[in-house]
Amino acid sequence: MQNKAIDFKRQVNIKLADTKLQDALSRLQTRFVEGRSAVISEIHHLEDTRTAAAAIRDCVLNDLDSWLQKFEQQAIAHGAIVHWAETATDANRIVTEIAAQHNVLTAVKSKSMVSEECGLNDALEHAGIKVMETDLGEYILQLAHEAPSHIVAPVVHKNKEEISDLFAEKHQMSRKTGIAELCLEAREILRPAFLNADMGISGANFLIAETGSVLIVTNEGNGRLVTTLPRVHVAITGIEKVVPTLEDVTTLLRLLPRSATGQSITNYVSVLTGNKDAKAHDGPEHFHIILLDNGRSSLIGGEMQEMLRCIRCGACMNHCPVYQNIGGHAYGWVYPGPMGSILTPLLSGLKSSPDLPNASTFCGACAAVCPVKIPLPDLLRNLRTRQMALGLKSRQEVLMLKVWGWLTLHPRIYALATKIGVRILAMMGGERHLLHTLPGATGWTDGRDFPAPSGKTFREMYRKKSTK
Amino acid sequence: MENKVRVGFFVTCLVDSMRPHIGFAAIRLLEAAGCEIVVPAQQTCCGQPGYNSGERKSTVSMALKFLSEFEEFDYVVLPSGSCAGMIRVHYPELFRGDPELQQRFTSLAKRTYELTDFLVNVAKLENVPGNFKGTLTYHDSCSGLRELDVYNQPRALLAKLPGVKIYEMVESTTCCGFGGTFSVKYGELSTRMAENKCQHIAAAGVDAIVGGDLGCLLNIEGRLRRTGDHSTQVLHIAEVLSGLDKDK
Numbered sequence: 001m002q003n004k005a006i007d008f009k010r011q012v013n014i015k016l017a018d019t020k021l022q023d024a025l026s027r028l029q030t031r032f033v034e035g036r037s038a039v040i041s042e043i044h045h046l047e048d049t050r051t052a053a054a055a056i057r058d059c060v061l062n063d064l065d066s067w068l069q070k071f072e073q074q075a076i077a078h079g080a081i082v083h084w085a086e087t088a089t090d091a092n093r094i095v096t097e098i099a100a101q102h103n104v105l106t107a108v109k110s111k112s113m114v115s116e117e118c119g120l121n122d123a124l125e126h127a128g129i130k131v132m133e134t135d136l137g138e139y140i141l142q143l144a145h146e147a148p149s150h151i152v153a154p155v156v157h158k159n160k161e162e163i164s165d166l167f168a169e170k171h172q173m174s175r176k177t178g179i180a181e182l183c184l185e186a187r188e189i190l191r192p193a194f195l196n197a198d199m200g201i202s203g204a205n206f207l208i209a210e211t212g213s214v215l216i217v218t219n220e221g222n223g224r225l226v227t228t229l230p231r232v233h234v235a236i237t238g239i240e241k242v243v244p245t246l247e248d249v250t251t252l253l254r255l256l257p258r259s260a261t262g263q264s265i266t267n268y269v270s271v272l273t274g275n276k277d278a279k280a281h282d283g284p285e286h287f288h289i290i291l292l293d294n295g296r297s298s299l300i301g302g303e304m305q306e307m308l309r310c311i312r313c314g315a316c317m318n319h320c321p322v323y324q325n326i327g328g329h330a331y332g333w334v335y336p337g338p339m340g341s342i343l344t345p346l347l348s349g350l351k352s353s354p355d356l357p358n359a360s361t362f363c364g365a366c367a368a369v370c371p372v373k374i375p376l377p378d379l380l381r382n383l384r385t386r387q388m389a390l391g392l393k394s395r396q397e398v399l400m401l402k403v404w405g406w407l408t409l410h411p412r413i414y415a416l417a418t419k420i421g422v423r424i425l426a427m428m429g430g431e432r433h434l435l436h437t438l439p440g441a442t443g444w445t446d447g448r449d450f451p452a453p454s455g456k457t458f459r460e461m462y463r464k465k466s467t468k
Numbered sequence: 469m470e471n472k473v474r475v476g477f478f479v480t481c482l483v484d485s486m487r488p489h490i491g492f493a494a495i496r497l498l499e500a501a502g503c504e505i506v507v508p509a510q511q512t513c514c515g516q517p518g519y520n521s522g523e524r525k526s527t528v529s530m531a532l533k534f535l536s537e538f539e540e541f542d543y544v545v546l547p548s549g550s551c552a553g554m555i556r557v558h559y560p561e562l563f564r565g566d567p568e569l570q571q572r573f574t575s576l577a578k579r580t581y582e583l584t585d586f587l588v589n590v591a592k593l594e595n596v597p598g599n600f601k602g603t604l605t606y607h608d609s610c611s612g613l614r615e616l617d618v619y620n621q622p623r624a625l626l627a628k629l630p631g632v633k634i635y636e637m638v639e640s641t642t643c644c645g646f647g648g649t650f651s652v653k654y655g656e657l658s659t660r661m662a663e664n665k666c667q668h669i670a671a672a673g674v675d676a677i678v679g680g681d682l683g684c685l686l687n688i689e690g691r692l693r694r695t696g697d698h699s700t701q702v703l704h705i706a707e708v709l710s711g712l713d714k715d716k
Binding site for chain 1: 479481483484485486487488489491492507509510511512513515517518519520521522523524525526527529530533610611614615641642643645646647648649650651652653654655656657658659660661662663664686687689690691693694698
């Protein structure tokens with residue numbers, strides 16, 4: 001998928017003014033923030049569990065190559081075929097080749113953010129294969145030709161009325177307004193697609209090294225149909241998703257749905273091991289697993305490695321006051337919110353995402369809820385430091401920081417400068433002690449007054465007082 | 469406290485230049501708690517603006533300057549959770565490569581406190597001198613809350629004032645949108661976050677919005693005044709607790 005994060009600032013203003021979007025986003029608080037809060041306390045030793053989850057992820061990441069090999073051996077032993085994709089283009093090529101090899105004309109998909117990362121649907125359509133998204137949210141977005149705006153709730157930016165209009169237009173059926181009716185309509189269209197598809201494409205929440213299994217966590221049941229009905233199943237996921245054992249994954253599963261959707265457990269947890277063979281009555285005849293790097297391995301061993309702990313729950317964005325006000329599309333690539341503001345520059349280019357590391361107040365709400373304790377603000381700060389080192393910061397900002405840095409290290413001149421500065425600003429503040437505009441800081445004064453300083457500095461007043 | 473502890477007071481650059489009386493209010497509280505206060509004269513800024521903008525070099529120099537000025541005290545107290553967080557959490561991280569310096573910064577970090585945290589958990593202040601009368605709501609600033617666990621401390625101190633009634637607003641722990649340079653770089657977004665906060669304050673229907681970090685308070689005050697609210701008082705917790713609420 002093309003990175004449009006360069007347009008972030010302009011998109012922010014568009015999104016802030018979009019009343020429909022703002023209305024849709026207002027539901028994040030009740031649905032996700034309060035939802036998580038209601039069930040996360042069911043985990044009695046939450047902090048210990050988060051620490052254990054982070055340790056499981058770190059254990060894999062510290063030795064990723066060997067865990068991947070273990071996974072590959074087990075997956076092959078159970079009849080799966082494992083493919084390694086270095087780039088998104090490689091992944092698309094591999095899927096297209098698998099499709100050609102098995103004479104695939106139609107494919108059904110369950111939700112996969114990695115496939116969004118690759119732009120897989122476009123690649124398959126280009127190769128003449130009809131692809132249908134079957135996760136309800138993704139299906140809606142496919143009809144609307146839009147990208148997901150959230151990694152768990154892809155259609156969170158749309159309200160019910162928009163979906164009613166969309167279904168009526170695209171399905172050419174009478175306009176439904178009830179949620180159940182709308183779901184039923186989608187279900188009637190999707191069901192034959194499942195039954196007729198030659199290939200099913202899924203993502204993976206986890207890869208289990210000890211059994212070679214792909215584990216997916218879903219709610220709608222489409223995931224099971226996609227992975228078991230068609231002749232061919234292709235699971236595509238990032239190389240960082242491995243966990244050592246089924247035991248380990250249970251720890252992560254205690255945290256994932258609670259953090260993501262405020263559910264103690266999702267409706268379906270599917271552990272998919274190998275293809276249909278003489279011993280199994282169901283499942284795909286051919287099971288392909290594609291492991292995508294796309295820049296992930298470059299983070300191993302570096303200061304950003306902790307980002308690869310991510311289990312894609314979306315809690316960071318649900319709790320992010322920036323995301324809550326602008327939604328996911330403004331971020332310009334596949335992954336939005338705090339995790340996206342880190343992953344996008346890392347996987348898709350820091351130069352082309354100049355705002356993402358900076359559009360955070362470092363409020364820390366994300367890190368406080370992250371189930372695997374990723375220090376998201378610290379990682380964002382690391383990216384800002386990289387921007388500074390690589391000369392990607394504006395000259396104005398660099399100059400201001402230099403001046404400030406120099407002043408603070410020269411206390412006498414600092415004292416003089418602040419003494420003069422506060423007097424001028426105090427005068428400008430007038431009777432109400434408010435500045436309505438402030439040159440160089442219109443970003444502040446366009447929407448807020450600037451409270452004027454009171455006219456003297458503490459340090460001069462304190463010195464006067466103590467020398468009296 | 470039985471033996472007078474020596475407290476190095478760091479006023480913070482924002483209080484120094486914008487609202488000096490908050491500094492005096494904090495000192496009055498620390499003295500009421502029986503502390504001996506020293507204000508190192510050459511203090512400037514903790515370095516957080518540069519640090520959060522990715523400028524490590526000058527931050528390291530500022531941290532070393534801070535260490536040389538404050539290392540000698542029993543405790544260091546600041547009327548800001550944000551700057552206290554910088555010293556407690558981030559200074560030691562800056563010196564990972566230098567065990568000796570890191571050890572000194574870690575020791576300093578352990579003795580550094582946000583004002584209300586110090587008053588409640590170290591000085592155990594019993595009698596709060598303030599005489600504020602009215603209703604107020606408390607905004608929990610992010611760094612104090614999430615880096616230093618400051619939540620109950622200001623509320624416990626405010627509860628000691630008989631004339632104060634606290635009405636909790638919804639989302640008191642949600643960021644007000646200040647974020648240092650964020651407030652200028654992403655003005656519209658920052659303003660929207662401030663507006664959300666102001667709406668919660670209005671819904672609480674109080675005489676004053678109180679907080680522990682001047683940056684947030686200026687942001688909130690700026691939005692309140694711009695939208696025509698000239699009556700809701702915007703006060704630092706030190707002003708409310710000390711009874712010193714005007715520049716003198």
